[in-house]
C-alpha cells in the first residue's frame with residue numbers, strides 16, 4: 292500500500308517537473324510599398340496592433356518582435372503587398 296502511494300507521488304512529481312521554456316518563434320513582415328494602395332486593411336486586422344501608417348498612409352511595423360506570425364495581414368491584403376516569413380538567424384562566415 293505504502294509502495295503504491297510513493298509511486299503515485301513520484302509520477303505526480305514527474306508531471307509537475309518544470310520543463311525548459313520554449314524559445315518564441317520570430318517573424319519578419321515585408322511590405323511592397325509599390326503595390327500598396329494604403330487601404331489600411333492590414334492595420335485593422337493585425338491582432339497585435341503593430342502595423343502603423345507612415346506619413347503616406349503606407350504600413351510599417353512598429354514592434355517587429357511582437358508579431359505572432361498569424362499572417363492575417365498577408366491573407367487580407369487585396370494587393371498581395373505583404374509577405375510574412377519565419378525569421379532566420381543570419382551568421383557571419385567566421386562565426387562559430
Ligand code: SF4
Nearest residue numbers: 327328330331333368
Ligand atoms: S492591406 Fe495591403 S494594400 Fe492595404 S495598406 Fe496594407 S499592405 Fe497596403
Ligand code: SF4
Nearest residue numbers: 337358359361362364
Ligand atoms: S502576421 Fe499577424 S501579428 Fe504579424 S504583423 Fe501580420 S497580422 Fe500582425
